[in-house]
Amino acid sequence: MTKKITLRKLKEFIIEKLILLCGLASIFFVMLIFIFLLKEGLALFKTVKVSNFLLGKSWYPISEPPELGILPLILGSLLVTFGAAIISVPIGVACAVYIAEIAPGKVKEVLKAGIELLAAIPSVVLGFIGMVTLVPWVKKVFNLPTGLTALSGSIMLAFMAMPTIVSIAEDALYSVPRSYKEGAFALGATHWQTIWRLLLPAASSGILAAVMLGIGRVIGETMAVMMITGNSAVIPQTFLAPVRTLTATIAAEMGETVVGSEHYFALFAIGIVLFIISFVINVTADLFLHRKPK
Amino acid sequence: MDKIQVKNLNLWYGNFQALKNVSATFAEKKITAIIGPSGCGKSTFLRVLNRMNDLIEGVKTSGQVFIDGENILSQDVDLIALRKKVGMVFQRPNPFPLSVYENIAFGIKIHGLKYTKDTLDAIVENSLREVLLWDDLKDKLHRSALSLSLEQKQRLCIARLLAVKSDVVLMDEPCSALDPQATQRIEELMRELKKHYTIIIVTHNMQQAARVSDDTGFMLLGEMIEFADTHSIFTAPKDRRTEEYITGRYG
Numbered sequence A: 001m002t003k004k005i006t007l008r009k010l011k012e013f014i015i016e017k018l019i020l021l022c023g024l025a026s027i028f029f030v031m032l033i034f035i036f037l038l039k040e041g042l043a044l045f046k047t048v049k050v051s052n053f054l055l056g057k058s059w060y061p062i063s064e065p066p067e068l069g070i071l072p073l074i075l076g077s078l079l080v081t082f083g084a085a086i087i088s089v090p091i092g093v094a095c096a097v098y099i100a101e102i103a104p105g106k107v108k109e110v111l112k113a114g115i116e117l118l119a120a121i122p123s124v125v126l127g128f129i130g131m132v133t134l135v136p137w138v139k140k141v142f143n144l145p146t147g148l149t150a151l152s153g154s155i156m157l158a159f160m161a162m163p164t165i166v167s168i169a170e171d172a173l174y175s176v177p178r179s180y181k182e183g184a185f186a187l188g189a190t191h192w193q194t195i196w197r198l199l200l201p202a203a204s205s206g207i208l209a210a211v212m213l214g215i216g217r218v219i220g221e222t223m224a225v226m227m228i229t230g231n232s233a234v235i236p237q238t239f240l241a242p243v244r245t246l247t248a249t250i251a252a253e254m255g256e257t258v259v260g261s262e263h264y265f266a267l268f269a270i271g272i273v274l275f276i277i278s279f280v281i282n283v284t285a286d287l288f289l290h291r292k293p294k
Numbered sequence B: 001m002d003k004i005q006v007k008n009l010n011l012w013y014g015n016f017q018a019l020k021n022v023s024a025t026f027a028e029k030k031i032t033a034i035i036g037p038s039g040c041g042k043s044t045f046l047r048v049l050n051r052m053n054d055l056i057e058g059v060k061t062s063g064q065v066f067i068d069g070e071n072i073l074s075q076d077v078d079l080i081a082l083r084k085k086v087g088m089v090f091q092r093p094n095p096f097p098l099s100v101y102e103n104i105a106f107g108i109k110i111h112g113l114k115y116t117k118d119t120l121d122a123i124v125e126n127s128l129r130e131v132l133l134w135d136d137l138k139d140k141l142h143r144s145a146l147s148l149s150l151e152q153k154q155r156l157c158i159a160r161l162l163a164v165k166s167d168v169v170l171m172d173e174p175c176s177a178l179d180p181q182a183t184q185r186i187e188e189l190m191r192e193l194k195k196h197y198t199i200i201i202v203t204h205n206m207q208q209a210a211r212v213s214d215d216t217g218f219m220l221l222g223e224m225i226e227f228a229d230t231h232s233i234f235t236a237p238k239d240r241r242t243e244e245y246i247t248g249r250y251g
């Protein structure tokens, strides 16, 4: 009897410690990656000033001496992301409202499955599809020399942000207490008034979080943007010009750089910039998600 | 004056018949209580009167319900106007997640009624005064309504109806979430409101029905067993089942 209990206790103890170990290991590896990123990235600033790096207007990493200004890349990323947000946020939120509130049972199931399917398409596949359909279309419609533009990237990325936005915003709408809706209907509100005046405001923090997470996904996206935005590292003037993003720069150049060179360190420094942007976005989303009602 | 006449009302949830040939007449500016054991169809009946059952899929009704002479079960009735006239207070107080002020202004705004800042302020004040909340809340109008006490929330939900000038107020067990003192104060409020409004209250609390109502209907398994003035229902019930219920032989 007592032996059985001590055995069980021992088992519990071992399992508990194993789980603790797994947790510690994951934290350890994250720290390791983070330290490595900082070490390699910050090394750049022994030779290049932070302001010249962040605000420099030209990125010619293999000229002699290299010019390592990432402003065009930052603006490229921001422009593409901004465009994607403009497209995906209204459509995504409207879609979430439709699924949560309006769609009859069957349509709802089909739409939700469709959204999940969209989320499951690997980004390289989406990029490929974009390259052969969207790019020629943009070229033709706007009568451009090339369809590899910020706009193409934005449209493509909007498709990638959409599943995140729709599913999280839908959850947020769905978790608004039914009693609000009943109260509004009982006062004679129309369905649309109820959605607009009650449900959307009540779900607003969840919807904002959805938007932030969608944008976070877009900022970090690499493959598809690299395939269809044209990758020219100049400060973009319009949506119809080719741009290059932070992510695409790292992906495209990491193979051709010499370990330990300024270019190599600069790519890691770009990694730090990306990390900071993603971190800020995720923390903001988290704040919205866990915001206490006043 | 009869405000509401219900004639041979039947209601089905899918294949389940929840109301069976219910008939009743509700007098204007009186309080009518509907009593009966849980599950007998009280809430269902109440939700017919402002057509809230329309929101539930698979509900069918037959029969007639006249409010001010208009059959509200007919297809072409204006549901928005109906629900403005026939307001509802729910079992769990459900103020909107807005400020106290906006909760009351909500009805005015959705019905597109004309208002200026001053008239709206006046409506908010009057509505709060009518439910005796004004003195407590006049400095907290822009606080979230979700921060109020349960009793205050329930009063606010009543005030919300008064702002759009409902003339019938349906109450579905409005005190079941409240303590006895709050219950007593809400009952006083109901007696006060009776001067201007026709009130129908569903309750499973017989003492409450006896205290506040002028007329009482007793329901059982979807049927209106007996409907008469409260005094005779409680002192001289005609039906054996009513008697058994009010003497406490049902749950």
Ligand SMILES: Nc1ncnc2c1ncn2[C@@H]1O[C@H](COP(=O)(O)OP(=O)(O)O)[C@@H](O)[C@H]1O
Binding pocket: B013, B016, B018, B036, B037, B038, B039, B040, B041, B042, B043, B044, B045, B056
């Ligand atoms: N949405 C619904 N769908 C199916 N049956 C329901 C629904 N709402 C209520 N009912 C049934 O109708 C009967 C009456 O319910 P209700 O009106 O809520 O009773 P009460 O308010 O008197 O407790 C119950 O048997 C209940 O199970």
Ligand SMILES: [Mg+2]
Binding pocket: B042, B043, B044, B172
């Ligand atoms: Mg009920």
